[in-house]
Amino acid sequence: MTKKEILEAMASAANISQADADKALGALIDSVTGTVAKGDKVTVPGLGTFEKRDRAARTGRNPATGEAMEIAATSVPGFKAAAQFKAKVSGKK
Structure with a gap:
């Protein structure tokens, strides 16, 4: 949509x-x-909850060279669907 x-x-x-x-x-x-x-957090009844999630720093790999590299800590948006939303999508209601 x-x-x-x-x-x-x-x-x-x-x-x-x-x-x-x-x-x-x-x-x-x-x-x-x-x-x-x-x-x-922002909660919209019937839809879900939007929140900020923190990701810790970690070691990753450069896919082109295979070399180890540090990935910095960051914050990302997260969403958790409400029970009514999940039920409607799965066809249970």
């Missing part, structure tokens, strides 16, 4: 214009990314 298709679906379901749906989606994305970037 593309952003355009998401906006069309949102506008139709909420009976609003696509411009308003675009503003709402943009606000949601900004709120979620900003909150997760600060290290806080």
Whole structure:
């Protein structure tokens, strides 16, 4: 599903214009990314939880040369699907 298709679906379901749906989606994305970037969790009931996950530094291998190299510690976004979302995707509800 593309952003355009998401906006069309949102506008139709909420009976609003696509411009308003675009503003709402943009606000949601900004709120979620900003909150997760600060290290806080965002839980959307029925959808799931977005959170910041830390990855420790580790030793890896350069695939071209096979040489060992250090991979720096980093933070990545994580998502855990809610039970209702999992059930719907698996066809159980």
